[in-house]
Amino acid sequence: DAKTTQPTSMDCAEGRAANLPCNHSTISGNEYVYWYRQIHSQGPQYIIHGLKNNETNEMASLIITEDRKSSTLILPHATLRDTAVYYCIVSRTGANNLFFGTGTRLTVIP
Amino acid sequence: GAGVSQSPSNKVTEKGKDVELRCDPISGHTALYWYRQSLGQGLEFLIYFQGNSAPDKSGLPSDRFSAERTGGSVSTLTIQRTQQEDSAVYLCASRNHRGVATEAFFGQGTRLTVV
Numbered sequence: 001d002a003k004t005t006q007p008t009s010m011d012c013a014e015g016r017a018a019n020l021p022c023n024h025s026t027i028s029g030n031e032y033v034y035w036y037r038q039i040h041s042q043g044p045q046y047i048i049h050g051l052k053n054n055e056t057n058e059m060a061s062l063i064i065t066e067d068r069k070s071s072t073l074i075l076p077h078a079t080l081r082d083t084a085v086y087y088c089i090v091s092r093t094g095a096n097n098l099f100f101g102t103g104t105r106l107t108v109i110p
Numbered sequence: 111g112a113g114v115s116q117s118p119s120n121k122v123t124e125k126g127k128d129v130e131l132r133c134d135p136i137s138g139h140t141a142l143y144w145y146r147q148s149l150g151q152g153l154e155f156l157i158y159f160q161g162n163s164a165p166d167k168s169g170l171p172s173d174r175f176s177a178e179r180t181g182g183s184v185s186t187l188t189i190q191r192t193q194q195e196d197s198a199v200y201l202c203a204s205r206n207h208r209g210v211a212t213e214a215f216f217g218q219g220t221r222l223t224v225v
Contacts, residue, residue: 034213042218043114043201043203043216043217043218043219044153044201044203044216045216046213046214046215049213087152087153093212097143097155097158097166097169098143098155098203098214099155100145100152100153101152102152103152
C-alpha cells in the first residue's frame, strides 16, 4: 500500500476550520484514502474515507485532488475535543495492513 | 457487543513471564489486526487475520510473539518471556472485508507494563 506524508503538528483556534493536509503521491487506482484520529490514551477512531470524490459526514469533510496525489481533511468548527493525532492512510479493499505513519498532532487552542 | 473489546485493559507482568492478550472483534467482521504502540510513537503493525486464510505475521518482532484466532472470532496475542521493551499499548482492530471499502474499528487497547 502507498505511504503518506503529513505535517508533524498543527495548531488551530477553537471554532475555526482545521485543514489537515496529506500527500500520497504513489497512491494506486484501487486505493482509498482513510482518515483516523487518536485522542490521548484511546484507540484510533475512524473519521472518513474516499476514493476520488469529495466526501462529507457529520465529523468532517475530505477533499481529494483530481490527480488523487493529495487530500485535505477539514474539521469545519474545531473544538478542544478535536485535539488528537490525525492519521491519513491509503489502503485498498482487503488490505492486510493499515499503515498509520506518524500522523499530524492537531492542537486546538482556546 | 457494539465494538471491539480487549482484555485486560491493563497488565503488569514481571520480566520473563508469558502474557496473553485477548481481542473480541465485532461480530461478523472477517479481518482482525493487532498493532503495538509504544509511548509517544505511532502504531506498529504486528499481525493480520482474514477469514480462513493464513495470517500475515510479517510484523511480529520476534518468535516470542504469536497470535491465533479461533473460529474466525476471538483472537489471542501471546508474548512469551516478556522483556521490558515489550511494554506498550497493544491495539486490536476488526474490519469487514466483504467486497467494499470499509473502516477498521479499534478497541481501547491493553496497556502492558513489563517490570
